[in-house]
Amino acid sequence: MQPIVDKEKCIGCGTCVALCPGSFKWDESGVKVEAIVPPEDNEVSLKEAAEACPVQAIILE
Ligand code: SF4
Numbered sequence: 001m002q003p004i005v006d007k008e009k010c011i012g013c014g015t016c017v018a019l020c021p022g023s024f025k026w027d028e029s030g031v032k033v034e035a036i037v038p039p040e041d042n043e044v045s046l047k048e049a050a051e052a053c054p055v056q057a058i059i060l061e
Pocket of ligand 1: 015017052054
């Protein structure tokens with residue numbers, strides 16, 4: 001399962017990085033997050049991160 005971050009929506013709260021540090025990282029701007037390919041966290045953790053995102057910026061494929 002690959003997460004994708006909609007950077008237009010991302011507000012850089014860091015929740016997804018805290019929950020799944022093997023699947024999300026800060027991008028070069030330092031204020032937005034991008035997905036790591038391939039993700040290193042399991043499906044349950046990725047779903048938790050997607051649900052925890054306050055602006056629903058994480059799409060799971
Ligand atoms: S949880 Fe959502 S808003 Fe927060 S850093 Fe991750 S993608 Fe961005």
